[in-house]
Amino acid sequence: MPTAVPDTRTRILDLAEQLLLTRGFNAFSYQHIARELGVKPAAIHYHYPTKEDLGTAIIGRQRRRLGKWRGLPRLTELSPVAQLDALLEVYLTHLRQEQRVCLFGSLAADFRTLPEPMQRELRLFNRELTAWLAEVLTAGRTAGALVFRGEPVAKAAQVLTTLAGALQVARVHDEHQFYLIFDQLRSELLPE
C-alpha cells in the first residue's frame, strides 16, 4: 500500500491532470498548480519548462498506464465481457470523481489550439485504446457473449466515443443522464 507522499514532480503532474480534466487545457495555468501546491509558479517551470511539456507528460503517462493495464494478467485472463466491464468501470470511476470527463473528451474540443506534440500523443492514446477494445469485441462476439453489427473497429470507435460523450453530458446535466446512456450502450452489447 504505497501511501507515501509522491515527489513534487509527480504531484505537479497529478494536479495538472486533475485541472485538465475538470477545467480544460486552456483554462488552467501554472499559477493554479503552484497555489494548490504551496509553491511559486517558477517551481513548476523548473520541472516542466513549458505548458506543452506538461500537457504532453499528462497524455504520455496515461498512454503508459493503458499499456501496462492492457497487459496485466489480472485483466487478460478475464472473459471478454469482464474485460469490457473493466473498461466501463474506468469511466464510472471518472464519473464518480469530481473530474467527470475522460482525457479524450477533455482535449478534443480545444484540439486545434494544442501544441503539435500533444496532438500526436493524444492520437496515439486513442488509437491504442480503440485497437484494444476492438480485440475484446472481436473475441466477445466469437464467443457469443457480445452482440453487435458491423466491424469491431467501427463498434469500438462508437462505444468509446459514446462513453467520452456521456461523461460530458454528465458534466452539463447530471449523473442520471450518464447512466441513461451507459445502460443503453451496455444493454445493446449484451444478448438478451
Place this chain on the structure above:
Amino acid sequence: MPTAVPDTRTRILDLAEQLLLTRGFNAFSYQHIARELGVKPAAIHYHYPTKEDLGTAIIGRQRRRLGKWRGLPRLTELSPVAQLDALLEVYLTHLRQEQRVCLFGSLAADFRTLPEPMQRELRLFNRELTAWLAEVLTAGRTAGALVFRGEPVAKAAQVLTTLAGALQVARVHDEHQFYLIFDQLRSELLPE
C-alpha cells in the same frame, strides 16, 4: 436569397460562433474577432459588453434556430426516418465546414469555467434537442421504420452524445473516423 451583408452585430455573432466551434470558448478573444472584422476590440464590447453576453447570445441563437427548424412544415411533414436523416445532415454539415464540432461538444469540456447564464442556456438547448429526437424516435418505432431497445429518451440521449463525440473524433483523427461511427449508428437504427 438574402446575400446582403449582415450588420456588424450579426457578423460579430457569426464570427464568434465560428471561433467557439473551432477553438473553444477559452481559446478565442475579442481581439480575434476584431482583427478578422477589421475593427477595434472595443467595438465588440459596444455590441456585446462582456464575453458572457456574447457566449449566451451564441447559444441563444442556436436555441431559437432549433425551435424554428423543429416547427418547419417542410420538416414536420416528413416521415420519422427522413426527420432523423435531416438531423444527421446537420452533423454532416458541421463536419464538412471546417468547424467540425457541434455547440454541445464545444462547450462541454470547458463547462465548469463558463458563466452561469451560458451553462443554463446550454442545458436548455440540449434538453430541447433531446426531447425532439425522442419524439421522432418514438414515432419511428411505432411506424416500424426504426429499431432500438429501451426508452426513446435514453436512445435519443445516446444518439446525440455519439454524434457530438464523433465530431470530436473527426477533429482529432480525420473524417473517416466520423463516417465509421456515423454509419454504425445509422445501420443499428434502421431495420435490415
Place this chain on the structure above:
DNA sequence: TGGCTTGCTTACTAACTAGTAAGTAAGTAT
C-alpha cells in the same frame, strides 16, 4: 440650426499569461 443617437476609435487599467534569469539554501559526492 441644434440636439440626440449610433457606431465606432483612442487610450487606458488591472489582472493574468507563459516563460526566463539570477540567486540561494540544502544535500550529495569526492
Place this chain on the structure above:
DNA sequence: ATACTTACTTACTAGTTAGTAAGCAAGCCA
C-alpha cells in the same frame, strides 16, 4: 573542505486578456 547538483525563490519581461471611459464623426429628428 570543496565542488557540484537539486529544488526551489525572487524578480523580471513581454504579451494578452476582458473591460472601461472619453471622445468623435456621421446620420436622424425636431
